[in-house]
Amino acid sequence: MTLTRSQFTSLRACNLTRRFGGLTAVNDVSLDVNVGTIHSVLGTNGAGKSTLINLLCGELTPTSGDVLLNDASIGGWSQQRRARAGVGRTYQRNNVFAPLSVMENCRLAAQARMPRAWHLHEAAQHCAASNELAAAALEHAGLTHCAMRIAGTLSHGQKRQLEIAMCLAGEPAILLLDEPLAGMGPEETARMLELLQSLRAEHAILLVEHDMDAVFATSDVVTVMVDGAVIASGTSDEIRSNRAVQSAYLGTADVE
Numbered sequence: 001m002t003l004t005r006s007q008f009t010s011l012r013a014c015n016l017t018r019r020f021g022g023l024t025a026v027n028d029v030s031l032d033v034n035v036g037t038i039h040s041v042l043g044t045n046g047a048g049k050s051t052l053i054n055l056l057c058g059e060l061t062p063t064s065g066d067v068l069l070n071d072a073s074i075g076g077w078s079q080q081r082r083a084r085a086g087v088g089r090t091y092q093r094n095n096v097f098a099p100l101s102v103m104e105n106c107r108l109a110a111q112a113r114m115p116r117a118w119h120l121h122e123a124a125q126h127c128a129a130s131n132e133l134a135a136a137a138l139e140h141a142g143l144t145h146c147a148m149r150i151a152g153t154l155s156h157g158q159k160r161q162l163e164i165a166m167c168l169a170g171e172p173a174i175l176l177l178d179e180p181l182a183g184m185g186p187e188e189t190a191r192m193l194e195l196l197q198s199l200r201a202e203h204a205i206l207l208v209e210h211d212m213d214a215v216f217a218t219s220d221v222v223t224v225m226v227d228g229a230v231i232a233s234g235t236s237d238e239i240r241s242n243r244a245v246q247s248a249y250l251g252t253a254d255v256e
């Protein structure tokens with residue numbers, strides 16, 4: 001497949017199933033993530049959300065089912081190949097290199113995507129292309145003012161922003177974000193949601209998140225998983241008023 005980034009329109013899970021021994025972590029899940037939209041996945045602990053992201057980015061192989069990029073199968077592609085093609089992801093746990101600067105973290109992320117030989121004696125700061133990508137990603141994530149800070153000294157919210165910047169440094173078209181709001185206070189959450197909104201126009205965003213207010217406020221589509229399976233998918237209003245969701249996930253039939 002030879003597509004340029006601007007030609008990406010969607011990433012699709014087609015009947016994805018993943019078993020771990022006797023446990024079906026993801027059970028026949030189909031969903032689309034389209035450029036210009038935020039598609040959120042809600043679910044209780046252990047519902048299969050991270051496993052779904054791992055299947056989409058190629059970190060795990062499915063027991064059955066397929067992953068399509070613009071209607072073409074990428075199910076046989078490695079995670080590295082998917083990343084180079086534009087499928088970026090962040091992790092639930094903080095993934096930054098604490099002793100390095102914010103800029104160095106981003107530059108390493110940019111270099112990881114570049115298919116070029118390593119030159120042992122070439123100073124990292126001379127890699128102009130990766131510097132440019134890193135600087136652009138930091139600017140987009142609102143972290144330019146922290147570029148020279150040691151990553152370990154950032155606040156929790158800034159570290160999560162840095163993870164998104166590191167992902168952006170790989171120039172992804174599709175962002176698979178695993179709980180980017182976890183552990184954030186209200187101000188950090190608002191800043192992160194603003195960032196996601198600013199990325200929406202040019203990216204397809206799959207957002208796995210427990211913060212229901214944030215999900216309902218920002219998502220174009222919400223999918224709810226229980227025990228590995230999708231029980232409902234629709235707009236925020238549709239999901240809020242869905243009785244199966246209310247009883248199975250929200251634990252009440254009176255959610256406003």
Ligand SMILES: Nc1ncnc2c1ncn2[C@@H]1O[C@H](COP(=O)(O)OP(=O)(O)OP(=O)(O)O)[C@@H](O)[C@H]1O
Nearest residue numbers: 020023025043044045046047048049050051052092
């Ligand atoms: N590598 C693995 N080996 C065995 N079981 C696994 C593995 N990865 C996930 N599981 C199991 O699969 C199920 C789904 O896990 P997953 O992490 O996808 O859920 P989740 O919805 O992301 O949960 P959380 O919200 O707590 O992160 C869980 O029961 C989990 O213990």
